[in-house]
Amino acid sequence: MAAEKPYVEQCKGVNGLDKVILREVRGCSAEVYLYGGQVTSWKNEYGEELLFLSSKETFRPPKPIRGGIPICFPQFRNLGTLEQHGFARNQFWSVDPDPPPFPTSTSSRAFVDLILRHSEDDVKIWPHRYEFRLRVALGPGGDLMLTSRIRNTNTDGKPFTFTFTYHTYFAVSDIRFPYLSYNSLVRKICLESMHPDMP
């Protein structure tokens, strides 16, 4: 009888980059690259891929990975002076061996905790110190849950503001917008996310 695959497995992905594979008993799975703290694959119990990853993706840092769920932090789009979508997506995150407890317990056995801390290079372009903890969990039914906890670790207690996004690329087999052009739809989604009460 074949050995059961583990719920959580850390291994090498494309170009030797570290990745973590999460699996649940019914066959669903997810993959997370430590580069970018980025989910690059999420498959349902039939093995169908639910996320888009560019076929041209070469997994070559410092270029961000195009596809999956990039983490945009501390800046979304061009809403600031940093490079588009901030710098968290092209940094190497670490597995967090001792994350602080969550207020509610999880039923998931397939999860990984990652952490990104400021580097001295970050501080030169964004003068704040932080800890960004990300939990990626795959539920028993195949649901994917991302939880982000961002802590200000400035030694002088100075507050900071940031913008943040899970810039999810979903895989779709076909897409048609009979009444909206692509650009107006994107603009509408962006406006709605900034101003949720807009008509």
Ligand SMILES: O=P(O)(O)OC[C@H]1O[C@@H](O)[C@H](O)[C@@H](O)[C@@H]1O
């Ligand atoms: O090309 P990037 O930096 O990975 O960004 C992906 C996309 O991010 C979106 O937020 C922008 O509206 C697009 O213009 C952009 O192509």
